[in-house]
Amino acid sequence: MKLEAGTKEWARVERKAPFGYFVSIENTDVLLHESDVVEAPEIGDDITVYLYHDHQDRLAATQMEPHVLLGDFGWLEVVDIHPRMGAFLDNGIRKDVLLPADQLPELKSKWPKSGDRVYIQLEHDKQGRLLAVLGREEDFEEIAEPATPDLFNQDISGYVYKIIKIGAFIMTEGQHLAFLHRDETKEELRVGQLLEARVSKVRDDGRLNLSTKPRKEVSYSQDAEMIYAYVKQRGGRMPYTDKTAPDVILDKFGISKAAFKRALGKLMKERRVNQEDGWTYIAPGDTEQ
Incomplete structure (x- = not known):
């Protein structure tokens, strides 16, 4: 043998x-x-x-105990990156195992970093040496658990295992398959990254859609404080109201007209600002002036 x-x-x-x-x-x-x-x-x-x-x-x-044996799958931690060779993984023994560069995205900015974790299978190269191969979609499907509706709007964490043009696939720490669309995050994601996100949808097939954007109530508050700070900076008034054109709002504040109206409505409801003749003013007697 x-x-x-x-x-x-x-x-x-x-x-x-x-x-x-x-x-x-x-x-x-x-x-x-x-x-x-x-x-x-x-x-x-x-x-x-x-x-x-x-x-x-x-x-x-x-005599050291490896994390993964030949032919088996498992999560291994990245310990080093070689720009030409790929990522080196800790398999629990003295010698790290290589995840070759051809297993990783073309853009090196999407490569894992030290401390990230990847799901791999151990195989042999042509010389009989050990190397790691990233798990495929069907490999993740085998270990995945269907998500339940009670996860909606909950915060979860998981590891990015695949990146495509429109977003990233994640295996959550609860063993659920999830997808994060590029419009739902401002981060540049990488393979192996531990991601914290919110469940925006529990799909009928038991998979999750995720978002790293703040919840609406948090977003309203952040937008409202930004607008209030802008008005204060201009001496207590600004020439923008809920009637201002959407393109002007986007250019000045970086948010949509709908978000601007919600945030401005919050400030008026709290009697921190008021509108008059096409201008927005800090309300008289506002204690934050």
Whole structure:
């Protein structure tokens, strides 16, 4: 039987060496380096080891417990990025596993950063060395749980696993599949990023639509404070009201006419501003002047 990296095997400890132990697996001697020893064995012991290729491409053994075995899927943390090679992932042993550049988006700004997490499967390259392959849509579907209606408008978190032109796909920490449209966020997203968002819709198929925009009541308040600050800055009055043209509102405040009217209505209801003859004024007696 040919020994393969990425597998767990029974090994017999044959002899001690200055730098560790030699163990026998299927009549093949493999080095268990002293830095890979978790519990010192005795000569003749049968132990379980995990096989990998060391930095000199030699098959080596470790007693450390890997997070993911050959052929299995799992979430691994990104520990380093190489601009030409790809992302290096922590698999729980001394040697990190490579997620090749051709598995990542063309734009490097969408590549993961250290500390991000990606869902991968361990495979062999043509030389039999371990590498990571990103999970495909069908792989996520296999582990996904359908979302329930009570998640609507709730805050959730999850990891971005795929980015397309119109948005990003996310696997939530509750194992739900979700989509974030590019119009629902101001962030430039990257693969592996931990994202916090609000559930804007629970779809009939059990998937979620997400948004990172503030809830309407929060948005109204933020817009209202921005407008109020603008009026104060102009000495307590401005030549814009709920009758002002939408393109002027968008140019001056960066929000829609509808949002401007809602925010202005909030300020008038609170008696902080009033309108007269095409102008908006800070209301007399307003304590925030």
